[in-house]
Structures are given as structure tokens and as C-alpha cells.
Amino acid sequence: xxxxxxxxxxxxxxxxxxxxxxxxxxxxxxxxxxxxxxxxxxxxxxxxxxxxxxxxxxxxxxxxxxxxxxxxxxxxxxxxxxxxxxxxxxxxxxxxxxxxxxxxxxxxxxxxxxxxxxxxxxxxxxxxxxxxxxxxxxxxxxxxxxxxxxxxxxxxxxxxxxxxxxxxxxxxxxxxxxxxxxxxxxxxxxxxxxxxxxxxxxxxxxxxxxxxxxxxxxxxxxxxxxxxxxxxxxxxxxxxxxxxxxxxxxxxxxxxxxxxxxxxxxxxxxxxxxxxxxxxxxxxxxxxxxxxxxxxxxxxxxxxxxxxxxxxxxxxxxxxxxxxxxxxxxxxxxxxxxxxxxxxxxxxxxxxxxxxxxxxxxxxxxxxxxxxxxxxxxxxxxxxxxxxxxxxxxxxxxxxxxxxxxxxxxxxxxxxxxxxxxxxxxxxxxxxxxxxxxxxxxxxxxxxxxx
Numbered sequence: 384x385x386x387x388x389x390x391x392x393x394x395x396x397x398x399x400x401x402x403x404x405x406x407x408x409x410x411x412x413x414x415x416x417x418x419x420x421x422x423x424x425x426x427x428x429x430x431x432x433x434x435x436x437x438x439x440x441x442x443x444x445x446x447x448x449x450x451x452x453x454x455x456x457x458x459x460x461x462x463x464x465x466x467x468x469x470x471x472x473x474x475x476x477x478x479x480x481x482x483x484x485x486x487x488x489x490x491x492x493x494x495x496x497x498x499x500x501x502x503x504x505x506x507x508x509x510x511x512x513x514x515x516x517x518x519x520x521x522x523x524x525x526x527x528x529x530x531x532x533x534x535x536x537x538x539x540x541x542x543x544x545x546x547x548x549x550x551x552x553x554x555x556x557x558x559x560x561x562x563x564x565x566x567x568x569x570x571x572x573x574x575x576x577x578x579x580x581x582x583x584x585x586x587x588x589x590x591x592x593x594x595x596x597x598x599x600x601x602x603x604x605x606x607x608x609x610x611x612x613x614x615x616x617x618x619x620x621x622x623x624x625x626x627x628x629x630x631x632x633x634x635x636x637x638x639x640x641x642x643x644x645x646x647x648x649x650x651x652x653x654x655x656x657x658x659x660x661x662x663x664x665x666x667x668x669x670x671x672x673x674x675x676x677x678x679x680x681x682x683x684x685x686x687x688x689x690x691x692x693x694x695x696x697x698x699x700x701x702x703x704x705x706x707x708x709x710x711x712x713x714x715x716x717x718x719x720x721x722x723x724x725x726x727x728x729x730x731x732x733x734x735x736x737x738x739x740x741x742x743x744x745x746x747x748x749x750x751x752x753x754x755x756x757x758x759x760x761x762x763x764x765x766x767x768x769x770x771x772x773x774x775x776x777x778x779x780x781x782x783x784x785x786x787x788x789x790x791x792x793x794x795x796x797x798x799x800x801x802x803x804x805x806x807x808x809x810x811x812x813x814x815x816x817x818x819x820x821x822x823x824x825x826x827x828x829x830x831x832x833x834x
Contacts, residue, residue, distance in 0.1 A: 528804020718776015
């Protein structure tokens with residue numbers, strides 16, 4: 384083992400230790416990346432990087448879409464769109480046994496389509512749907528478990544900030560990734576609805592039937608959903624059909640959400656300023672993590688550790704699908720310890736070279752020997768699989784960030800009950816992973832048709 388690779392291993396161990404003692408991951412990556420590069424190549428290189436690296440990283444045009452989608456979600460949370468979505472979904476589904484929980488899932492999917500954040504989706508829809516679930520005497524486990532699981536839809540259903548970051552890391556097309564995420568996102572909604580139906584079949588008392596709305600209430604609720612459909616149709620539909628690139632599409636979305644909020648008198652100048660402040664804080668956090676990830680990537684690349692790991696795995700004799708399963712399992716375990724964005728930024732620079740090497744070391748789109756697909760197709764397929772298993776981390780103990788968010792809203796429900804309620808949805812997510820692994824066409828079909 385060379386001295387450089389040993390330094391890389393020590394740096395990786397130090398990073399895990401710093402994260403374990405709860406140092407913010409951005410600072411941990413900057414510290415390890417900076418010191419590691421200094422050990423390998425001297426302080427002059429680190430100083431040179433600090434002079435130009437931040438500007439070079441943050442001036443990437445594709446990154447400009449991140450604050451725009453964050454702003455769209457922040458404003459949407461203040462304009463009553465979540466209430467309108469849930470009310471419409473409840474009008475359509477609430478009369479079924481477990482229907483109000485199904486409406487919460489549908490509302491989470493719809494809000495995720497204009498928000499792009501899992502935690503924001505869980506928090507916003509939790510405030511809207513939890514009182515209704517309590518009013519119809521849903522069990523605490525089903526009510527809170529449904530909302531915690533529904534929140535994960537925000538990370539995959541376009542627009543997704545984490546999906547954008549993944550695309551930038553592996554140099555994939557953002558529009559193509561959005562296309563690839565659509566069918567897996569719809570599959571998640573279907574599986575969650577089936578999970579609720581099975582749950583209330585086994586335990587009918589957990590999800591009583593709701594009231595049947597009269598025709599006037601039904602029509603009003605359905606009409607109230609039209610603004611969301613218009614916004615989603617223009618933003619995501621415009622991207623899919625090639626009318627917009629992601630950044631102009633996000634700007635259109637922000638304009639539409641602001642216009643809706645002011646027209647409905649649910650947004651004022653004060654609320655807009657608060658949304659801008661929230662966007663600035665969130666974007667600053669993401670950009671700092673990106674800077675740390677780039678510094679860590681430079682250190683690891685100079686140590687040769689990722690390349691050595693890729694060669695070692697490729698020469699291990701393991702089947703490509705076995706290697707994929709091991710990497711996905713590692714993502715699930717890491718998801719129990721850190722948030723989704725940090726995990727994607729930390730591990731994808733290590734995992735992606737391994738998969739490329741296993742696939743035949745082909746970077747130019749020829750047929751891969753390993754997975755039977757081109758490298759471009761592998762980027763898409765692995766990206767969606769990675770985000771799906773990252774979703775699992777959001778509802779998996781001991782961290783389960785979505786569970787903590789919902790528990791903060793439902794203080795009368797013990798957290799252990801929420802984890803019990805989430806367990807069936809965890810099973811549904813595993814089914815989705817198996818389907819996506821077994822049938823890559825679920826991920827690749829729409830991009831192939833629309834591009």
C-alpha cells in the first residue's frame with residue numbers, strides 16, 4: 384500500500400470520526416480535505432485552491448437552479464397550496480377506509496412536485512393533514528407513519544434538489560434525470576396507497592372512513608387543485624417537452640407561485656421576505672457542503688483511494704449486481720446517520736468510479752459489459768436507485784429525520800409508534816427497490832422516449 388493511499392484511508396477514518404462526534408459535515412469535509420491535501424502536496428496548493436475553488440464551484444450555471452427551486456418551495460409553503468391539495472385529495476379519497484391517509488399521500492406527492500424537499504413536504508403536509516387524521520380517529524401509528532413516509536416523496540418527484548446535485552456530481556443531464564424520476568415517483572405513490580389499503584384491511588379500526596362531501600364541496604375542492612396542476616404542468620411539463628431549461632423553468636415556477644399567493648391574499652411582502660431569508664440560509668448551507676465535498680474530492684483523488692477501490696472491486700470477481708446491492712445497502716445504513724444531501728455528496732464520488740469500472744470502464748456510452756447498459760444509462764439508473772434508498776434513510780431509526788419532524792408536530796404520539804407506523808411503508812420502498820433493480824426499463828423508458 385502506497386503512502387498516499389494510506390493517507391487517504393486515515394483521512395476517511397478521520398472524516399467518519401468527525402461526523403460521529405456531530406461536527407457539521409461541511410466543516411468536517413473542508414477540514415479533512417484541506418489538511419489531507421496539505422500533507423500530500425504542501426500548503427501552497429491548498430491556498431491556491433481556496434483562492435479560486437469557491438468561485439469555480441458556485442459559478443456553475445446548473446447550480447443556479449438550486450436556490451430557485453428552494454425559493455419556489457418556500458413560497459409554496461406560505462400560499463395555501465398544501466391545503467388545497469389535501470382538500471382535493473380528501474374529497475376524492477376520504478370516503479374510503481383509510482382514505483384520509485391516502486389523501487395525505489396524494490397531497491405529499493403533489494406538494495413535492497412544487498417543493499423538491501422531503502423535510503419541507505413532511506412538515507408542511509403534517510400541519511395540514513394531521514388535524515384531519517385526528518378528527519377521524521386514525522391510530523397514532525398510521526397517521527404519523529403515513530405523513531413521515533409521504534414526506535420522502537419530495538426527494539424524488541421532480542423538482543428535487545438532491546437529484547440536481549447528483550446530476551452535477553456525475554455530470555448527468557438534469558432534464559434527463561427529472562424524466563427518469565417520474566415513473567419511479569408514481570410507483571412510490573401507488574405502492575404507498577396499496578400499503579394503506581392493506582393496513583386498514585388488517586386493522587380496520589386504525590383508519591376509519593371519512594365523510595362523503597356533497598357535490599358543491601367536491602367541485603370546490605377539485606377546482607382548488609387547478610393552480611397546482613397549472614404550476615406543475617408549466618414547470619415540469621415545460622422541462623420535459625423542451626420549452627425550458629431547468630433554471631428558466633424554476634424562475635417561471637417562482638413567478639407563478641408568487642402570483643398565486645398575492646392573488647389569493649395568502650402571501651404578503653413580509654411573507655415573501657421570510658421566504659427569501661429561508662432560501663438564502665438553505666442555499667448557503669448547501670453551497671458550503673458543496674465546497675467541502677469538492678475539497679474532499681480533490682484530496683481523495685490525489686491520494687488515489689477511489690481509483691484503487693474501483694480497481695479492487697472490479698477485480699474481486701463479484702457479480703456486478705452483487706456489487707450494486709452492496710453499495711445500495713451501504714447507502715441505506717449511511718442514511719440512518721446523516722441527511723440525504725450530505726450522504727449523496729459524500730459517497731457518490733466514491734461509489735460512481737466503482738460502478739464505471741465494474742461496467743467495463745467505459746465513459747463514452749458504448750454498451751457496458753457489466754450491467755448491459757451504457758455509462759450514460761448507468762448514471763440514470765444508479766441515480767434513481769440511490770435516491771430511493773436515500774429515502775429509506777429518512778424513515779429508518781435511529782435518525783429517521785422525517786420521523787423526528789412529524790413527532791415534533793404530534794407530541795401526543797410516542798416516537799416508537801411512529802416508527803411502527805412507518806414500517807409497512809419501509810417494506811413498500813424495499814419492493815420498489817427490487818422492481819427498479821429487476822426492471823431498469825422503469826427508469827430508462829421515459830428518457831429514451833422523450834430524448
